[in-house]
Amino acid sequence: MKQSLPLRLLxxxxxxxxxxxxxxxxxxxxxxxxxLPQEIIAREPTLVPxxxxxxxxxxxxxxxAYPTYLVNSLIVGLASSVLTVLLAVPAAYAFFRMELPxxxxxxxxxxxAYAFPGVIVLIxxxxxxxxxxxxxxxxxxxxxxxxxxxxxxxWMMRSFLATIPRDLEEAARMDGAPTPVILRRILVPLILPxxxxxxxxxxxxxxxxxxxxxxxxxxxxxxxxxxGFAGIIGQYQIDWGLLLAGASLAILPVVIIFSLVxxxxxxxxxxxxxx
Amino acid sequence: MTNLTxxxxxxxxxxxxxxxxxxxxxxxxxxxVFVGPSGCGKSTLLRMIAGLEPVSEGxxxxxxxxxxxxxxxxxxxxxxFQSYALYPHMTVAENMGFPLEMQGLSKEEIAGRVRATAxxxxxxDHLDRKPRALSGGQRQRVAIGRAIVRNPVAFLFDEPxxxxxxxxxxxxxxxxxxxxxxxxATMIYVTHDQVEAMTLADRIVxxxxxxxxxxxxxxxxxxxPANAFVAGFIGSPRMNLIPATSWRxxxxxxxxxxxxxxxxxxxxxxxxxxxxxxxxxxxxxxxxAGGVPLPAICDTIERLGAVSYLYARLADGTxxxxxxxHALAAASIGAQVSFALDASRALLFDASGRRxx
Numbered sequence: 169m170k171q172s173l174p175l176r177l178l179x180x181x182x183x184x185x186x187x188x189x190x191x192x193x194x195x196x197x198x199x200x201x202x203x204l205p206q207e208i209i210a211r212e213p214t215l216v217p218x219x220x221x222x223x224x225x226x227x228x229x230x231x232x233a234y235p236t237y238l239v240n241s242l243i244v245g246l247a248s249s250v251l252t253v254l255l256a257v258p259a260a261y262a263f264f265r266m267e268l269p270x271x272x273x274x275x276x277x278x279x280x281a282y283a284f285p286g287v288i289v290l291i292x293x294x295x296x297x298x299x300x301x302x303x304x305x306x307x308x309x310x311x312x313x314x315x316x317x318x319x320x321x322x323w324m325m326r327s328f329l330a331t332i333p334r335d336l337e338e339a340a341r342m343d344g345a346p347t348p349v350i351l352r353r354i355l356v357p358l359i360l361p362x363x364x365x366x367x368x369x370x371x372x373x374x375x376x377x378x379x380x381x382x383x384x385x386x387x388x389x390x391x392x393x394x395x396g397f398a399g400i401i402g403q404y405q406i407d408w409g410l411l412l413a414g415a416s417l418a419i420l421p422v423v424i425i426f427s428l429v430x431x432x433x434x435x436x437x438x439x440x441x442x443x
Numbered sequence: 444m445t446n447l448t449x450x451x452x453x454x455x456x457x458x459x460x461x462x463x464x465x466x467x468x469x470x471x472x473x474x475x476v477f478v479g480p481s482g483c484g485k486s487t488l489l490r491m492i493a494g495l496e497p498v499s500e501g502x503x504x505x506x507x508x509x510x511x512x513x514x515x516x517x518x519x520x521x522x523x524f525q526s527y528a529l530y531p532h533m534t535v536a537e538n539m540g541f542p543l544e545m546q547g548l549s550k551e552e553i554a555g556r557v558r559a560t561a562x563x564x565x566x567x568d569h570l571d572r573k574p575r576a577l578s579g580g581q582r583q584r585v586a587i588g589r590a591i592v593r594n595p596v597a598f599l600f601d602e603p604x605x606x607x608x609x610x611x612x613x614x615x616x617x618x619x620x621x622x623x624x625x626x627x628a629t630m631i632y633v634t635h636d637q638v639e640a641m642t643l644a645d646r647i648v649x650x651x652x653x654x655x656x657x658x659x660x661x662x663x664x665x666x667x668p669a670n671a672f673v674a675g676f677i678g679s680p681r682m683n684l685i686p687a688t689s690w691r692x693x694x695x696x697x698x699x700x701x702x703x704x705x706x707x708x709x710x711x712x713x714x715x716x717x718x719x720x721x722x723x724x725x726x727x728x729x730x731x732a733g734g735v736p737l738p739a740i741c742d743t744i745e746r747l748g749a750v751s752y753l754y755a756r757l758a759d760g761t762x763x764x765x766x767x768x769h770a771l772a773a774a775s776i777g778a779q780v781s782f783a784l785d786a787s788r789a790l791l792f793d794a795s796g797r798r799x800x
Contacts, residue, residue, distance in 0.1 A: 335528035338495050343589070344516035344545035353541075357532045 194419070201225070201412035208408045224409035225417075228400075234414055236389055237396035242421060244306055244381075244392055245374040248313035252321050252370035253363055255314065260325035261351055265337075282319035286379055294383060304386040312384070313374040321366040328362030329355065364429040371425060375418075393418050445506035445596055446471055447492070447629065452501035454487050454653075461487045463653040464501070469597075469631065474623050476632045478640040479650035479676070485633045486601055488650070492631065493522050493599050505596055516545070521590035525602040527582045529574040535561070535585050536570040542593045560592045563625075580611045587622070597629035604639065616642060637677050641665070649673050671796035674723050680752060683729065683763040684792070685722045689714045696800075698722055698791065701759035703737040705786040709800035714793060723790035726752060729765030734783030739763065741774045755780060 171179075195215075200208050204219040228234045262268065263275050293312065294303070302308040332355060340350045356363060378394040385391055391399070397414050400407075447469040454462040462484040469475050477485040490496035492503060494515035503511045510518045521542070529538050539560060540553040548556075561567045564584045574582055583603060590598055600619070604612045620643055623630055634640055640647045641661045649656040649664065649672075657669040661677075668674035674682045687705075690697040696707040696714070700722055714720060730753075739755035742762070751772035753765045765771075765782055774780050791800040 333526060333528070335524045335526045336530065339522070339524060339528035339589075340530075340541070341495065342493060342515050342520070342522045343542035343593075345541075349545070354530055 197412050197419075198416045201409065201416045203409070205409050208412070224407075224413035228410055228413045228417070232400055232410070233388060233391075233396060234393075234400065234417070237391050237393045238417065240306060240390060240396075241375060241392040241394075244309045244313065245371045245421070247310045248317065248374040249367045249371040251310065251314045252317045253367050256318060256321035256325045256366055257351065257356060257363065259318070260322045260329055261355070263322065264326050264329045278319045279323060282316075286316060290379065290383060293380070297384060303384055304390060306385075306390060308384045309374070309377070309381055309392065312380045313370070313377055316377075317366075317370040317373050321370060324366055324369070325359070325362055328359040332358050368425060368429060372422060375422060445629075447597055447631075448502075448504040449488075449492070450502040450504070452488070452491060452503060453499050454484070454491060454496065455499045461653050462491070465653075465655055467648065467655065467658065469629060471629055472627050474630045474632065474643055474645045475648060476634060476640040476644035476646075477648050477650060478634055478637055479656075481635055483650040484653035485635075485650050487653075489522075489599055489601055489631060489633045492518075493520055494518050495522075519596040520599055521593055521595035521597075522599040522601065523583075523586045523590050523603045525605050527574070527586040527606075529582055529585055529589075531574055534571050534573055535566060535577070535588075538574065538585055539588045539592050542589060546593070556592055557588075560588045563591075564588050579607050580615060583607065583615055584618075587619075591622075591626070595628075597631060600630065600632040602634055603632075604634075604636075612639075619643065638679060641677070647677070649676060668723075668790070668798065670798055671721055671723065671792040674790060674792070674798075678725060680726050680764045682790075683722075683724045683726065683765075685724065685757065685761055685763065686759070687720050687722045689718045689720045689791075690716050696791075700737065701757040701761060702739070703735060703784075705735050705784060705789060707786070707789070707791060707800055709791065711799065714799060719794045720799065721792040721794070721796070723792060724763075724784060725788070726764045726766040728785040728788050729763065729782045730767045730771055731783055731785040735786050737782040737784055739780055739782055741776055741778050741780050743776065744772055744774065746772055753780065755782075 196213075199215075199217050201224055202220050202222070203214075203217050204221050204223075207214060207217070207219050263271060268274070297303050297305075297308045302311070336354060336358075337350055340354045345353065376394060377392075378398075381392045381395045382398075385395065388396070388399075393414075397418070400414060401411060449465050449467040449469075452462060452465045453460065465488060467475075477488060479485050487496060491498050494510070494513060494517075498511050501511070502509055505518060505520075530541065533541065536554075536557050539557045543553045543556060557570070558567065561570055564587065566581065566584055566588060569577060569581060569585075574585065577585065583606075586603070603619070604615050607615060616639060619630075619632075622628075623643075632639075632643060644661055646658060647661055647664055648658050651672055657664060657673045659667075664673055664677045668677065668682075671684055675684060685700050687698045687700040690699065691713060692706065694708070696709060698705045698707055698720065705722065737757070739757050741753060741755050743754040745752040745754070751767050751769070753767045753771060753774065755763055755765065757763060763782075771780060790798065793799050
């Protein structure tokens, strides 16, 4: 396709605009985390760092509980992500394929649950976990994050399943594959982009979750990054360098996960299946 | 080798009956083709035999085993889908080996059988490829290979050639016919293409509206259709069904068609005088030496070389098709032509399409 020069220029400028809009804050945070404190709070902000230091990172990792928060967040995030995928795939298949009474009704009910803000169920959930003895336990966060990620994940997974031609499933049935095998060997490999998307979604939801993490976790050594990090900011003074270094590190796992599963987003996996 | 029997098989979707009370015996080693217009229930019937669609009423037996409620895999049938339904993330070898893997065979045995099957289908050079790297014909062969490799009681084909282009379709048709000959396997083949049915079938089952209209060998259906629907459906170009009225004439009938009349000697009951009937004549019975003359106006001529088809209108506007010789094919469009009907081979149907003679 050939485009005229002005049109291409316009498109390029548009892309550049959004790139700057999204990228500049990140650049400011990451570059700032390597600046000396006096440059960070300088009256004239610098786009290109004039100084370089690792003192904020050293302080963050040696003198604060940040590494503990990071590990806790990773445990909760990865566990929520895996659990969400493990539950969303069979649930989506059941909603998609099985002949259940009130199937559509249940499906809508699940989506409806997603529409309520978490704060509404905060107190009942706290009471529930208190009775189960799960308060101040990372498991509580894993359960909560999975619960909140599931409705959207099931919905997303169901749309991915809907792209798989029914013939494939029927061919597998004719070939003698029972339903769990069809799911594992035929459907899941074909909806890997969906599985990856759901996994990333669940991880990021968990990674950024603040409300439940702040209420259900009491002891400092079990806090996750968003809550623990908020404590680092301090009551009377803000250590900007520390804050920016912490924020930069918090972005890192998300970037790594995206770079790992990004390949799975490549579509065209079902090419040649039918026709 | 086992027979496959359908007894009163019925399928309802809500209030609509897609397949009604079908009785059929398919003999071991036979190639039976289900043919009919779309929506006639042929695919539903095949899917019920496969076990993919539950049966509302009736029984399906394989040999003397009642499989009506059996899971697809328990029936020992293999199916080739219209869309091929190859597993896109698996190689050709993995696709063909999948049913064997499900049977729990050892890796060596699977590899051996897949290789042997690939050989017969000329797929041995493609075993490591993914389906997307194959042409349409090759994909169809892989789908057939996946069916053959398990050595099924019977093969089910659901419009397997519909996605191929015309040339490849003819080639694959011959290949399936050869496969049937070599394997001596029972095959049930669904198609809406009556040419495919005629060329492949030992017996054709013509379906309409979920019911069997007629079962028989291809030429039996062609020469001796049970009703006007079968007469019109089997054969290409279609049989001409000319509206006519019937009058008694001694011990025979005088059939008055637009622009002429034909004499008939029916075997069974005579229609009452003045009854509306349909005279059935194949295109090749429209213009024969010494036939009953019938005038018509020429509309179009298709000159195919070996044969020519003349499309014409009778006096009342009824469109008819005639297979004509070179002399008649030289007629110009809009000109008056005179057909010569072979009345001895004509068929007679009453107004509802039932065969009278």
